[in-house]
Amino acid sequence: MAKIKYIEFNGKEHEVDVPNGMSVMEGAVRSDIPGIDADCGGGMSCATCHVYINDDEWLKKLPEKEMGEDDMLDQAFEPKSNSRLSCQLIVSDDLDGLTVHMPEKQV
C-alpha cells in the first residue's frame, strides 16, 4: 500500500491509498480523480494517463521507462523530461508518498 498524491492542473489535491500491484493510473481512475483519462486502459498504447514527477528525487527513484514509454510520451500533451505514463508506475510500498502532477489536459 502506498499513499499517492495526485495534483490536478488547477492545484486541487487528492490523496489516496493505492494497493500494491495497482498502477498509479488505476489508483486515480478507481477513485474518480479527474485529469487522468487512460483511454487505452493501461496498455501503453495512448498517452492519456500522462503525469509529471516534479520532485527530482522521486523521478530518479521510480523504475526506469520501458522501451516505448517515451515514444508514447512524444504524443502526449506538453511532454517534458519529467513526464511519465502513470499506467507504467506500479505501486509498491516504495512508492509511499509519491506526488504526481497532472498536465493541463490529456487530449
Place this chain on the structure above:
Amino acid sequence: MIKTDVVIIGAGPTGLFCAHQLGIIGLKCEIVDNLDKIGGQCIELYPDKPIYDIPAVPECTGEELTNNLIEQIKPFNFNFHLSDRVQQLKNENNKWLVKTLNGKEFETPNVVIAGGVGSFEPRKFPTKSAEKYDGKSVLYSIKDKTIFKDKSVVIFGGGDSALDWAIELSNSSKVTLVHRRDEFRGAPASVQKIKELSDNKTIDLITKYSIKDVKGNGSLESVEIKSETGESKVLKADYVLGFFGLIMQLGPIAEWGLNLDKKTIPVNTENFETNKKGIFAIGDICTYPGKLKLILSGFHEGALAARGCFKYARPDEKYRFEFTTASSTIKDRLGVKE
C-alpha cells in the same frame, strides 16, 4: 438515402466481426469510418506489433488481423464509407436517420457504435497562437507538397511522419526539424538519414526544444521554440508542421443523447443495446461490469449485438440459431460450394 438493416460506426476489428455476424444471420450493413483505411486502432496504432491474445491465433500483427477480418466478410459485399464520420443521428418513425460529414444519409432500424475511443484526429500544438494559422500555414497533414517549394518549413515531431517529411521536403525547402528529446521513434533508416542530412547541413536539427509561440502579421513569419531549461530561439517559418501522432476524440457521439460514463457508453450485456432503442455499442467504447478492452471481448459483443439488431430489422421473423458448420442457409450466404 441508403436504406439498410444496420449502420456500423467504426471499421476496427470489433466493427468488422459484427458485420460478419450480421452477414451470417442474413442482415445487410453499411460501415462508416473516419480513417482512410479499414482496421481502426489495429491499423493506425500497431499495424506491425504482434498481438498474442486472439483465440486460436498464437501471434498476428494488427495488419494481419485486419486483413483476415476483411477476407472473412468478403462474401457479404458490404459497403465501406471511409474518411467519413457519422455526424448526426435522428429518430423518425422508429428508424434512425444517419447523416455523415460528407453528406451521406442512411435510414436504418439499427446503429452499432464500434467506435473504439472515438475518432482519430491529429494532436495539435498546445499554443493558442497556432490556432489562427491552422489549416493555412500551421499544418498537421500534407495534401500538396508543392506549396513548400523554396519556403522555410519548421517540422515538429520524432516519429516516422516527421522524419519522412523532413527528408522529403529537404530537397526543395529550407527544413528545420525540432524534437523534444534526442531519441527518435521513427524507423532506424530514417533516423540515420536525418542525422546525415543534419551533419551535411541540408537540414537544421534541433533537439530538446518544443514550440512556444508562432508569430506573424497576417501571414506566418516565425516560430519561437523553448528548451526545458528556459532558453528560447526564434526561427523564420513560412510553414509549421506538427506530427505528434493521433489522439482519439469522442466527437459527435457525445451529442446523441446516449448515457455516457466518462468516454464510454453503458450497455446491457444481453445484446449490447444502449439507453436508446436500436443503438448498440460494442468494443472499447462500451462499458458494463467486468468490461475488458480486449479484441476478443469485442468479437463476443458484436455477435450478440448482431442478434439484437435482427429483432428490429426483421420484426416479423423469429431469429433461429444456427451453426456455420451445419446450416446450408449460412453456407449459401458465405458462397460456400458443397
